[in-house]
Amino acid sequence: MIQDDLKDLYQEMIVDHSRHPRNCRKIEHPTCAAAGNNPLCGDQLTLYVQLEGDRIRDLSFEGKGCAISMASASMMTEYLKNRTKQEALNHFEKFHQLVTEDGSASTLSDSDLELLGKLRVFSGVSEFPSRVKCASLAWHTLVNALRGNGEIATTESGTEVVASGQGDHS
Amino acid sequence: MSIHPNIKKIRADFPILETSVRGKPLIYLDNAATTQKPRQVIERIQKYYQEENANIHRGVHYLSERATIAYENTRKKVQKFIGAESPKEIVFTRGTTEGINLVAQTFGRLRVKAGDQILISEMEHHSNIVPWQLLCEQVGATLNVIPFDFKGELMEAEFDRQIERYAENIKLIALTHVSNALGTINPVERLIQKAHAEEIPVLLDGAQAVPHLPVDVKKLDCDFYVFSAHKIYGPTGVGVLYAKKQWLEEMPPYQGGGDMISSVTFKKTTYNEVPYKFEAGTPNIEGVIALEAALDYVSSLGLEKIAAHEMALLKQLEQAVQADAKLKEFVRPVGTAKEKAAVYSFTLGDIHPHDAGTILDRMGIAVRGGHHCAQPVMDHFGIPGTLRASFAVYNTPEEVNALVTGLHQVLEVFK
Ligand SMILES: Cc1ncc(COP(=O)(O)O)c(C=O)c1O
Numbered sequence: 300m301i302q303d304d305l306k307d308l309y310q311e312m313i314v315d316h317s318r319h320p321r322n323c324r325k326i327e328h329p330t331c332a333a334a335g336n337n338p339l340c341g342d343q344l345t346l347y348v349q350l351e352g353d354r355i356r357d358l359s360f361e362g363k364g365c366a367i368s369m370a371s372a373s374m375m376t377e378y379l380k381n382r383t384k385q386e387a388l389n390h391f392e393k394f395h396q397l398v399t400e401d402g403s404a405s406t407l408s409d410s411d412l413e414l415l416g417k418l419r420v421f422s423g424v425s426e427f428p429s430r431v432k433c434a435s436l437a438w439h440t441l442v443n444a445l446r447g448n449g450e451i452a453t454t455e456s457g458t459e460v461v462a463s464g465q466g467d468h469s
Numbered sequence: 470m471s472i473h474p475n476i477k478k479i480r481a482d483f484p485i486l487e488t489s490v491r492g493k494p495l496i497y498l499d500n501a502a503t504t505q506k507p508r509q510v511i512e513r514i515q516k517y518y519q520e521e522n523a524n525i526h527r528g529v530h531y532l533s534e535r536a537t538i539a540y541e542n543t544r545k546k547v548q549k550f551i552g553a554e555s556p557k558e559i560v561f562t563r564g565t566t567e568g569i570n571l572v573a574q575t576f577g578r579l580r581v582k583a584g585d586q587i588l589i590s591e592m593e594h595h596s597n598i599v600p601w602q603l604l605c606e607q608v609g610a611t612l613n614v615i616p617f618d619f620k621g622e623l624m625e626a627e628f629d630r631q632i633e634r635y636a637e638n639i640k641l642i643a644l645t646h647v648s649n650a651l652g653t654i655n656p657v658e659r660l661i662q663k664a665h666a667e668e669i670p671v672l673l674d675g676a677q678a679v680p681h682l683p684v685d686v687k688k689l690d691c692d693f694y695v696f697s698a699h700k701i702y703g704p705t706g707v708g709v710l711y712a713k714k715q716w717l718e719e720m721p722p723y724q725g726g727g728d729m730i731s732s733v734t735f736k737k738t739t740y741n742e743v744p745y746k747f748e749a750g751t752p753n754i755e756g757v758i759a760l761e762a763a764l765d766y767v768s769s770l771g772l773e774k775i776a777a778h779e780m781a782l783l784k785q786l787e788q789a790v791q792a793d794a795k796l797k798e799f800v801r802p803v804g805t806a807k808e809k810a811a812v813y814s815f816t817l818g819d820i821h822p823h824d825a826g827t828i829l830d831r832m833g834i835a836v837r838g839g840h841h842c843a844q845p846v847m848d849h850f851g852i853p854g855t856l857r858a859s860f861a862v863y864n865t866p867e868e869v870n871a872l873v874t875g876l877h878q879v880l881e882v883f884k
Pocket of ligand 1: 501502512561565566567596597645647648649674676677697710
């Protein structure tokens, strides 16, 4: 028997996607690609994007890491396929809010939540500040790929630095 | 090997143990990262600020004298605790890390030249790797690394070979006394003898040793010994560097400032005597003073009894895993040296240690997941990290049982 409260973060969907990641493959001639890493968990991934005009026709990743980062990458690739670049960037904002804002204080509207659909399973992450980086790694990497800066996304710099669980002491 | 007879009373000494975590009682098994503090230590800090606060070594007034006496008493206490010859051999630092950096930048800069070597091991904490890399870069020396075997034991034959082959070049050997990631207790007394036979000085990183085993620096005959107060029930921001007096006399100062000088003019400054030469500026006075309370606390419980208590819990956990078909299938201990401290480092199937750690946290259980600042150790085993339960004197057999239940929950989530 699993205790109920353990399920809100590691929901079956997250476990399933981490065990059997979707779109986990290389695209041979991607329009753009980017690599990302999260030194805290040692998560590493490479993201491949195939654009057709402004639309994401194919999206895939390769990498290794903790369940949260793998599931997030897997679900993101499913979720964003056939959306436009601009939509992807907008959804990134919403997703970021979802995983950083405490549920009760969340500023996401009902329509935002509806928009996020299945991705709402990641809302439990907000209770674990040290794991926010894991959930958002794939998204940061995608943004880097789309913005065309070939730099490696790292959750250790830029906007993603959260207040706790940074270093790896002792 | 037995549970400390006063365990109930001991637990009552640690106010934080009453914390609840997400509605569950705290089970704190991350003691190798830092230990919790007993009331005696917390109250000592408060007493200092309420009754003794003043700068030390400077005022001729009442409070300053009291603070100075308390500060210097800790130095004497530390000296006795680790068996140093003189309190002059005890330098207060910010922690193990600063102690190692101090030695690298003083002793190292003085004695290590281009073409020389520093010998360390593959099981070092990053704080006993990076300061030496910095030094090597500065002077053009190289870092020579002794590997460990599949059990996590240092390959002593390789150690012997290196010190024989490079006796002329190796200017210092820096080794961990007890590994934080593997729990291995290194045969340091023997290694030091061998090093000294080649006239090579030895620094020991005692961060994980001092809280768990009696340490006698004179008997060990080490040249340098460093540890942190916060891992032995004391405050953060305080550490100890023991160094043989001859080295301290020879070493140039680390930082310049107040307290470390005997006279300053713009033409020439002369330095204070040891150990003050290495203690520039106003130190963490309340922290140092509270370290005395921590050491008194440990002595009152008996270090040997503490060690026996922790080993009893380790054995209980090891046996529980062995006796449990499911855990036995998934749990792989990392570090199975014959001589081991009460650290249980392991992997759980292919479950990432941070995922397991987060699930255990949900149950109020604090363990460490990750590379434990010893990435080379993880690379050795080809894993991103381990889970680590590390015990202290206030842990109980019930908490070990709770961890076992917790591990089942983790496996259940990822089944
Ligand atoms: C073996 C070892 N060496 C060095 C350190 C560094 O200690 P500190 O961070 O207190 O300087 C630690 C713990 O963090 C350790 O376990």
